Each structure stands twice: as C-alpha cells, then as structure tokens.
Amino acid sequence: MLFHFHYWTPYVEEMENFYKRLGFTVHQRIGKYNGEFKHFNPPLTVDDIREKNILFRIIEMKRGNINITFGYGKRPTFDHIGFFVSKDEHDEICKKSEMIQWKTKIDERRTFLYTPYGFSIELQTHIDALGNDGNNDAIHRIELMTLKPGLEKDLSFLFGNRASSVQTKLGDHVKIEKVQIRGLKEKRAIDMNGVELLHV
Template identity: 55%
Template sequence: MLFHYHFWTPFVEETEKFYVENGFVISQRIGRYEGEFQKFNPPLKWDDFREKNILFRIIEARKGTINITFGYGKKIMFDHIGFFVSKKEQMKICENANKLNWKVDKGERRTFFATPYNFRIELQTNEDAIDSLNHQVKIQELKLATKKAGLESDLFALFGNSSYNISSEVGDVVTIKQAVIKNLVSSPIVDPNGVEITID
C-alpha cells in the first residue's frame, strides 16, 4: 500500500498549516535546537517555538492510511515515497531490489532503496506508522517527474504484480507533480512544495 511521501522544504510551517487545514493531524515534530535534537510535539503550537530558530528534521502529518513527512531544507527537494508492506512482502521486494542492483539499506524500523531516479523508496512494516488501516482516506495515485524514463517498469520488477498507481513523466526536476487522495476535503489544491492534490 502506497502511504507516504517526504519533502525537504524551506516552507516548513506553511506545509504543516496546509495539511492541518485539509484534515491532517500532526503526530510529531523533531528539530535541532541548541545543538541537539528535541521534540516539539503537539499540544505545542508554532507560537510556542517560532522564535527559537529550530531546524526541523521531521514533522509528521497523518490522516487515515496516509503519513506525510517534511523537514527543513534550503530548497524544495523531494526525498522519498513509502509503501506499507507485510514482512513477507518486504523480503521478496528486497530480493527484487537486489536484482535491479539498487542499494538496500535495511534498518530496524524501515528499509530504504536508492533508486536511479534521484529519489528513495521506503518499505514500512510497522502498523504504528499509520493511524488506520481503514482505506477510506488513502493515496490513490502519484504522478512523479523524473529525469529519465523507465520508472514504471522498474516498479513492476520491484513489486511484482502489485499495482501502486504510480506514473511518471520526464522533466527537469525530480518531484511529485500530483497526488490523488481518496476522500480529502477539497480539490484541487496545491501544497507549498508544488504537489497538486486532487480527490478521487
């Protein structure tokens, strides 16, 4: 199940506000302050820490099966997409990634693949990464821009017969052009990082 995407962005507060206004809940904020990583989780609000010059490593917004994260970057940069899979599926997908000669970084909580398309793919097996397995609110489709063709065929080789409704077009910047989200409140809208969101 496609459940996740991550951006680095100079528009951290604006990105959080955008997703909250569209029904997402902030589950965590972790940032570097005075030389160490600290939590600024809700119920803290931006008015409580806006003046503290925090470099946010991750802010997590959740709704249904969707988990969107973002952190501070000097420019907008798409980092990765994520899939929620079973442990059995994870093993097979890792084998397929090795056949593609993609670097596999298997961590304790999640696994990442470095793709030749200048973004990463995450595999997540822990149910606590999402609020609900109820598919009423979910990412139905993603349209990516990549600098080279071939993504769809590589994703088919990676995931086998599973269809995750990801399409791509060749462009100058690697990013998510469009996210189709089932049962979101309003449509179409564009987040501060240029992702056009439409509802199914």
C-alpha cells in the same frame, strides 16, 4: 499500499498549516535546538515554538492511511515515497531490489531502496506509521517527474500490481507533480512545494 511521501522545504510552518487545513494531524516534530535534536510534539503548537529558531529535521502528519513528512531544506526537494507492506512482501521486494542492483538499507524501523532515478523508496511494515484515526483516506496515485525512463518498469518488477499507483513522465528535474487522494477534504489544493493534491 502507497502511503507516504517526504519533501525538504523552506516552508515548514506553512506546510504544517496547509495540511492541518486538509484534516491531517501532527504526530511528531523533531528539530535541532541549541545544537541538539529534540522532540517538539503535540500538544505543543506552532505558536508555542515559533520564536525558538528550531531547524526541523522532520514533521510527521497523518490522516487515514496517509503519512506525509517534511523537514527544513533551502529549496523544495523531493526525497522519497513509501509503501506499506507485509514482512514477507518486504523480504521479497528486497531480494528483487538486489537483482536490479538497487542499494538497500534495512533497519528495525524501516527500509530504504535507493533508486537510480534521483529519489528513494521507503518500505514500511509497522502499522503505527498509518494514521489510525478511523477514516479510510488513502493515496490513490502519485505522478512523478523523472529525468530518465524506466521507473515504471522497475516498480512493476518490484511491487507487481501495486506499482500502478505510481505514474511517471519525463522532465527537467525530479519531483512529485500530482497526488490523487481518496477522501481529500478539498477538490483540489496545491502545497507550498508545488505538489497538486486532487480528490478522487
């Protein structure tokens, strides 16, 4: 199941407020403050920490089966998407990834597949990565812009039918164009990084 995407962005506070409006909840904030990485999780709010000059590494927001993360960057930059898989599926996908010579990084919390298309793919097996808030909101489909063809074929090899949740088109840089979401509170919204969210 496609459940996640991550962006680097200069619009950290605006992104948090935007997704809160759409019903997402902050689950963690990690940022660099006075030279050290620290947690600034709820119940702390944006107003509580705005004046602290924190360089946020990650803000994690969840709703239903959707997990969105973002951290500070000088310009909006798409980093990765994520699939929630079983342990057996995880191991099979990693084997297939080696067959097409994609580098993998496996650790206890998550695995990354490094694609040749300018972004990475997270494999997640831990149920707490999902929102667990009682609703069934989910990512139906993501449309990506890529610099070269071949991604859909590679994803089909790795993920089988689940690859249909990712569509691609060629363009001049790598980014998420659209995200179709089941249960989105608004018919259409565009976040600060230019990602168009659509209700389906």
